[in-house]
Amino acid sequence: MSGVFIPGLELARLFYDEAVAPVLASALDGAPYSAALIGAGSEVQGFDTARSTDHAWGPRLQVFLDGDDVRARAEGLDALLERELPQEFRGYPVRFGYPFGTGDRHWVHLNDVRTYFRDAFDGEDPLDGLSASAWLTTPTQVLRELTGGEVFHDGTGLVEPYRAALAWYPDDLWRHILAAQWMRLSQEEPFVGRCGEVGDDLGSAVVAARQVRDLMKLCLLIHRVYPPYSKWLGSAFARLACARELTPLLSAALAAGSWQQREESLTPAYELAAGLFNDLRLTEPVDPKVRYFHERPFLVLDSFRFADALVAGIADPAIRSLPRVGAYDQYVDNTDMGASEARRRYISGP
Numbered sequence: 012m013s014g015v016f017i018p019g020l021e022l023a024r025l026f027y028d029e030a031v032a033p034v035l036a037s038a039l040d041g042a043p044y045s046a047a048l049i050g051a052g053s054e055v056q057g058f059d060t061a062r063s064t065d066h067a068w069g070p071r072l073q074v075f076l077d078g079d080d081v082r083a084r085a086e087g088l089d090a091l092l093e094r095e096l097p098q099e100f101r102g103y104p105v106r107f108g109y110p111f112g113t114g115d116r117h118w119v120h121l122n123d124v125r126t127y128f129r130d131a132f133d134g135e136d137p138l139d140g141l142s143a144s145a146w147l148t149t150p151t152q153v154l155r156e157l158t159g160g161e162v163f164h165d166g167t168g169l170v171e172p173y174r175a176a177l178a179w180y181p182d183d184l185w186r187h188i189l190a191a192q193w194m195r196l197s198q199e200e201p202f203v204g205r206c207g208e209v210g211d212d213l214g215s216a217v218v219a220a221r222q223v224r225d226l227m228k229l230c231l232l233i234h235r236v237y238p239p240y241s242k243w244l245g246s247a248f249a250r251l252a253c254a255r256e257l258t259p260l261l262s263a264a265l266a267a268g269s270w271q272q273r274e275e276s277l278t279p280a281y282e283l284a285a286g287l288f289n290d291l292r293l294t295e296p297v298d299p300k301v302r303y304f305h306e307r308p309f310l311v312l313d314s315f316r317f318a319d320a321l322v323a324g325i326a327d328p329a330i331r332s333l334p335r336v337g338a339y340d341q342y343v344d345n346t347d348m349g350a351s352e353a354r355r356r357y358i359s360g361p
Contacts, residue, residue, distance in 0.1 A: 023071060030097060031096070038084075042080050043166035045166055045170040046163045047162040054068065055160040064103075069105065075123070076121065077169065088121060093117055131157060140176075146184050146338070147188075152239055158178055158237070184330065186324060189293075190337070192341065193314040193315065197318065200222070204310075215270040222264075223277075281314070282312070285312060294324055
């Protein structure tokens with residue numbers, strides 16, 4: 012590779028313009044196609060660095076065709092790209108293998124546009140409107156992958172509409188998911204102090220770390236940003252306007268040496284998050300001030316109050332009656348299960 016790192020999304024855009032588009036123009040005879048870099052990969056989210064180039068990284072993108080064009084042209088087009096694409100582009104090899112040990116091939120992947128998006132939702136088509144079940148069983152990392160990155164050309168006229176349909180949850184589901192996130196905070200608010208009170212400082216620190224993570228995810232949901240999986244959670248949170256004020260508090264809670272110090276940092280963080288929520292005006296304002304947990308000496312927000320207000324405003328009775336456990340990432344904490352194939356295999360059984 013060259014000595015100068017080029018972010019992967021920029022590299023893909025240049026690769027399309029200078030190397031891929033001319034081949035497609037000569038090969039497709041005016042047949043419509045779309046080209047983009049979306050899906051998996053840190054570069055799709057703009058989180059890649061020079062470190063990222065050590066695996067599954069290089070000049071790459073997807074080309075989308077519609078229906079019969081895929082079946083008629085994919086094999087020949089793939090072979091043509093293999094012949095015509097250069098060995099290197101901007102100092103990076105065009106052909107590389109992943110997983111390690113596999114044969115090196117170009118990474119211009121050809122897809123049926125409708126199948127690509129339907130496969131992420133077990134056959135449901137986002138352009139027809141997804142069911143509540145499809146929304147709630149899809150990891151936010153997958154939704155980020157489908158809506159992140161960049162579309163370089165949309166000749167099929169389908170990729171951008173698919174991405175627009177997936178841009179954010181329908182209102183009732185957003186309320187449900189926000190309510191579930193408030194409930195996660197509510198369930199463990201007093202445990203930071205209670206663990207510490209009985210001499211379990213490690214347990215108190217673990218609970219505080221969980222609260223920090225859930226506050227970060229809450230803020231992303233408030234800002235209509237799909238939370239990524241753990242590797243990029245802090246990076247995504249740092250892009251929020253509220254991070255400037257919240258990060259010192261959350262960092263102090265993690266670095267604290269006693270439960271009292273953790274509480275001193277978490278309570279203003281709770282109140283700031285409550286203020287951000289009230290600014291949405293999804294509900295009547297909910298008192299954003301902390302209070303004591305019943306008769307115990309632990310300060311809490313009683314976050315369930317925000318969940319109650321949200322659920323009361325859900326129009327669809329079926330969604331309103333759902334248990335307050337929310338969407339996939341709020342009840343499954345396993346990175347490998349975030350991949351659609353892993354979820355399908357688990358659900359269908361051996």
